[in-house]
Amino acid sequence: MKLSLAVALLGDLNLALKAALLPTVRDVIARPKLLLMPKILSQTFMAHVWTVFGAGTDEAARAVKENLITLHARGVVLDIGAAGHGHTVTYLQRRKVHKYVALEPNVLMHQRIRENANLAGYTEGNGSLIILPYGADNAPAIIQTLSSVDGPPFDTLVSVLTMCSIRDSQRVLTRLVAEVLKPGGQLLFYEHVLSPRADVAWWQRFWSPLWKVWFDGCRLDCPTHLWIDGMMTPDVHGTLKSMWSERKVWGKEGEPDENLFWHRVGQYIKNVE
Ligand SMILES: C[S@@+](CC[C@H](N)C(=O)[O-])C[C@H]1O[C@@H](n2cnc3c(N)ncnc32)[C@H](O)[C@@H]1O
Known part of the structure; x- marks a missing residue:
């Protein structure tokens, strides 16, 4: 891999530090207890980072999201890691998606999610919008919130650039889908993942410990697409079988493979039995 591409992410890191460090320091001065709460401190920094990166990251993936989310999302939708500015909701077709549930543990992001959801026609007042402060690992709390429903409540799960931030994401997502x-129902995902190129993967593993410190746990070296593909569930006899009846995976058009942020896009349909 060309050295210039391998170190390109230092530019992003520099930008993030420039944009988010000062506002985070201000937050710490206003609330010194943050220093004793590393997770909240990291979320505070990430909220400032996303103010700078969120819109550009969304715009760079507009075509992918239209082909994935606008085309396929339907029914009751759970957006895992709705994040910041609730970009996913802006891709939903209001007539096809009647309820949008945003799962976002970082409560500093909630106001922006609410604003975008309201603009897209989803409101808490009429029950078409629910914003949950939980992590994806809290399936029981998610179900309890939609307690009027018998059985699994969602027709569509969406994950956009989120699995990389979830610890033990294969186990967490398997449980969530189950x-x-x-x-x-369907899982729609757009994630940056571990590259199949050994040289790129080496750099992804090299940078991940540093990157995750500044980007709220985000790792560059998660083979999320392979984990999703391999998700299993026990059948009635206790024998493990694939969770999926249909799977489609594709890439981001025009994206070079010599890239630390190499993406996979997928639509997976859950087995009926
Ligand atoms: C890079 S942002 C994703 C951006 C967003 N989906 C979008 O498309 O703009 C990753 C998000 O995942 C959220 N996150 C981190 N851990 C999570 C968890 N355990 N469960 C759900 N979301 C999580 C973070 O708070 C962060 O907002």
Whole structure:
């Protein structure tokens, strides 16, 4: 891999530090207890980072998201890691998606999610919008929130650039799909993942420990697409079988493979039995 490409992410890191360090220091001065709460401190920094990176990251993936989310999302949608500015909701077709549930543990992001959801026609007042402060690992709390429903409540799960930030994401997502996604429901994902190129993967592993410190746990070296593909569930006899009845995976058009942020896009349909 060309050295210039391998170190390009230092530019992003520099930009993030420039944009988010000062506002984070101000937050710490206003609330010194943050220093004793590393997770909240990291979320505070990430909220400032996303103010700078969120819109550009969204714009760079507009075509992918239209082909994935606008085309396929339907019914009751759970957006895992709705993040910051609730970009996913802006891609939903209001007539096809009647409820949008934003799962975002970073409560500093909630106001922006609410604003974008309201502009897209989803409001808490009429029950078409729910914003949950939980992590994806809290399936029981997610189900309880939609307690009027029997069985898994969601028709569509969406994950956009989020699995990389979730610890033990294969186990967490397997449980989420098993417990909250309806049989025949779909998982739509757009994630940056571990590259199949050994040289790129080496740099992704090299940078991940540093990157995750500044970007709220985000790792560059997660083979999320392979983990999703390999997700299993026990059948009625206790034998493990694939969770999926249909799977489609594709890439981001025009994206070079010599890239630390190499993306996979997928639509997976959950087995009916
Ligand atoms: C890079 S941002 C994702 C951006 C967003 N989905 C978008 O498309 O603009 C990653 C998000 O995942 C969220 N996150 C981190 N850990 C999580 C968890 N355990 N469960 C759900 N979301 C999580 C973070 O708070 C952060 O907002």
